[in-house]
Amino acid sequence: MKLKKTTKRWFVVTSVPLFCLWLGFVGYIDWAMHQPPEVFGRVMSNMPMPAYFLFPFETMWSEARKGTLNVGDTAPSFTVTNLEGQLPVQLAGLWAEKPVVLVFGSYT
Secondary structure: OHHHHHHHHHHHHHHHHHHHHHHHHHHHHHHHHOOOHHHHHHHHHOOOHHHHHHOOHHHHHHHHOOOOOOOOOOOOOOEEEOOOOOOEEEHHHHHOOOOOOOOOOOOO
């Protein structure tokens, strides 16, 4: 009977601090996911690979980066350089002339 109580106490004494450390770790990763890409990249470059299995990375990432656009909203304007790297092009300037389709991905 005494062994059972000792085992239960040991389990509680070890699991509570481990859970608190895990919660702090998840909070830190969540904070990093809401930072600019440079900060997030710096945090994740120092993260050991097995750490990805310790928290719900994909769910947290989807929530952190979901944005605020809804169907039918006007796309935000931004400036990029053309393929030749010379002229800056604004998205708002393109859709005034004709519809614009942005494709993110590779079709090779």
